[in-house]
Amino acid sequence: MSKVTIKDIAQRAGVSKTAVSFALNYPGRISKKTYEKIMAIVEELGYVPNPFARTLTTKRLGAIGLLLPQKIGDIFGNPHMAQIISGIGEECERREFSLAILPLIRGKIIEAARKSYVDALITIGVGPDHEVVDLLKKNHIPFVTIDGEESENTINIGIDHKNAAKEIMLHVLQQGHRDIAILALEADTKPIESTHTSIVLQRRFQGFQEALEEFSISLAEPSVQILNCKSSMQAGHESVQILLSNAKRPTAIVAMSDIAAIGALVAIKENGLRVPGDIAVAGFDDIPESSLVSPALTTIFQPGRQKGTEAARMVLNMLDGAQGTHIKLPYKLIVRESTLRA
Template sequence: MARRPTIKDIARRAGVSQSAVSFALNGRPGVSRETRARIRRVAEELGWQPNSAARALSGERAGAVGLVLARPACTLGVESFFLQLVSGVQEVLSAARTALLFQVVEDVDAECAVYRRWWAERRVDGVLVVDPRTDDPRPELLAGLGLPAVAIGEPRPSAALSSVWADDARAMADVLDHLYGLGHRRIAHIAGMPDLAHTVRRIDSLRAQAARRGLTEAEVRSVPTDYSDAEGAAATRRVLRGPAPPTALIYDNDVMAVAGTGVAAELGLAVPARVSVVAWDDSPLCRVTHPRLTALVRDTAGFGRLAAQELLDVLAGGPPRAREGEQPRLEPRESTAPPPPAY
């Protein structure tokens, strides 16, 4: 059929009334077993599917969950983290016959507007919330709307949101342990967006670990960016051209690490002979770059599966809780080595 089949089409082909079709497809009494079977067979032949909007208006589930991303769209095409995360989410949702409604917006205010619209239109049964903020309006909004949600990357559940998280502070401690053990004392952290809660946790962990070793903020510092290759490269150029340049660089994603490695080569600073490089998330980019980049390795798709399953559990009536995902594991490769003797 050139258009979406309707209950009227099914009734006409099955030779029954529209009310009989409604009873049969909704599992209500009022039709015989044989008629019910015939109606369902005809519905399958016509490719009929229930209208999610109509079902939502009747109080049934929409059969979809939402994911809104408030980040620069330019960072999505090259950063592998979200692609892997969404693949894991989709794997679980597909098995549960649940759709994923995805939207990219410019900021958190626009994200909140999307939640309000989805709630009013009953478009989704719940949402996955990414990039928790330090001053985040979303938990209170979602609680007020009564929209079930799971926060990805927030170690503390709230009355409204369950959460799944990984220990960023411990991962940063592992990175600093590695670099300090090699002899590095001047380290720059090319960080992500400063209002993200996980960025703050990484910066705080780096400062605490540096202070514990007697290193000052002039020796170990963080430079916020928007996660893009352009800002990662610009930040790298500033710190390497500045006074007392670092002998090691920690990047909050793989894209910035690759861009920063290119900047080091442009400035005549060989990796790792003059400057060492560590990427926060491993990806094929880290493994095909020369030299291969030392990186934090984790099952990002598995993290997405954990988040999606937690949301399905919440929709089934489970209580809010925090679930810790796999701890990122540092894999040393050719991009890290002791600093040159002169440093």
Template sequence: MGSRRATIADVARSANVSPSTASVVFSGKTAVSEATRKRVLDAAAALGYSGPDPRAASLRTGRSGIVGVVFEEHLRAAFLDPVKTALMDGLTDAVAPLGAGLLLLRDDQGVGAEGGGASLGSAPLDAVVLVGCSGRLRESLDIVQSRGIPVVVIEGDAGPGIPQIHLDNREAQRQAASHLRALGHEDVGIVALPLDAQRERGPVTDDRLANATVAVTIERLAGARDVYPDAPAVSAAASSIDEGLSAARALLAMRPRPTAIIAQSDLLAAGVIRAAEEAGVRVPEHLSVTGFDGIQVDGLAPYELTTLVQPAVEKGRAAGDAVSRMLAGADVETILFECSFREGNTSGPVP
């Protein structure tokens, strides 16, 4: 063949299969026998065929060089969240030694990708990391596990046998609530992250909480209510300043008005502070505010949030390390990370 680049037809001829069968081996969309798959890959390796599919780049190992990352939200929303971007930084660093790239997917009925393209059911993946999964987690897990692909879950209840990267959400939130209790606060409100995939705004009723599926929200709410069992809560549609502003307006309209508000993220807390300024309520003289995450929020000066600092980069790195170990055939255990409490100037004694 001289210097001509090998084609899929050349591979099929060499492996003594049809071109369609050879294509199926590379696409991974239809199951073929292991013997046929090996024959095609061996022929491709001998011919130096790299193919359109990324898995051909690593024919000797049978790997695609792709780690799927599944989000429960639209990707544009995920990357507006500094915690998610920090987590992705850690994950990217950890899988880099594998020579692997990341394929970002949305957990849309367990199968779809953002914009419709690759999916959990067909993409050539070496491993999958599920991030912040909601009630659709089981469907996604079923798809991944049916393909025999290693999977790691970040902050989601994946059940036994699945390595998970956890954060001490309940204990950390309890610590912030205890801080407010020590300052004398009795009337405390909560601005919560979304409860489920529908991301509805509004008061967190018993019925809504009973049907909640987002583990992070549930755990942080439980931690706050360990200290303030009757604290009213309002759920936001996302972790953003605007959503915090909207939820805090509802809480500040209550009578008696809360003297402190626990926000489940720093972006939500920044929105709470804006709502207080809008209402002529001084922070922390008239209203104490706590956040969660420990991120840098632009435009928050002169305030420095009282918050829980979570190791977001380390969480992503731990997930990537778990992927590496699983691909090497090693056992991987669930990891629990802890937050650290940081007192700023947004909390003070009850007025």
């Protein structure tokens, strides 16, 4: 049996091939009655559009890409990232676009960008000096960053990570803690020839430093331990085992993700210690699980799903010729039992 073509559908419906093309790509250009008639025949004949023919007609692929900053397994192990991706996907579905998940290639975002076959891109955690930004600009590919940096080169959707980090560290310090361990994000968005990692990591460390300085403490002091930690329960659990093997045990742990903080909380209790009596624990994200664990987790709320929705909406509007604008979303310190001393 030969493959069904637009010509076959047009003949069966008694309309032109242009009308069929409009039904498949621009339904608003034909009457509802004609659209329904054509689509009923499309369904009956089992027609599958040729993506390359569609591209010639619409000058678009009908897809946006999400460049992942970490290994795909690590990303989907973090509930906050899952919320962001869900928000992007929901907006793509509403606008009838596909979403392509683009993992690192040979450990690099820029390699994934070079091999992408999409109309527009969303990146996570990259700053205006990142090599991928230059690539996208040169090729006139619309793109938006999530948790990047507001600049002339990048349209960004995110929260004020520096002040959010400052608030949660100040809260921990105000509880009397001076021996503090930080479970830092392990990011893969490092630009070539840069001493920094992701923008999120930079800004949160700046916030931590400002809070510590108010108590005459520095990030470089021995009383502040910093461990790189993936955003997973296992990584948080393993980090606590390392901390408890050190001669000086921290009295508080501030994790840059809730899921790592929950892993830390579990490990502390497995070692016969109390939270927050022996070690206080704070996280970041306010994922649903943070209020369900015992004790409930002190954290920073940030709207993950809304980040994704706003980023997808913005980049799709830019694809239609709109001017991109930065969006700063709200955050909030949520104080729960995991840091409150009796």
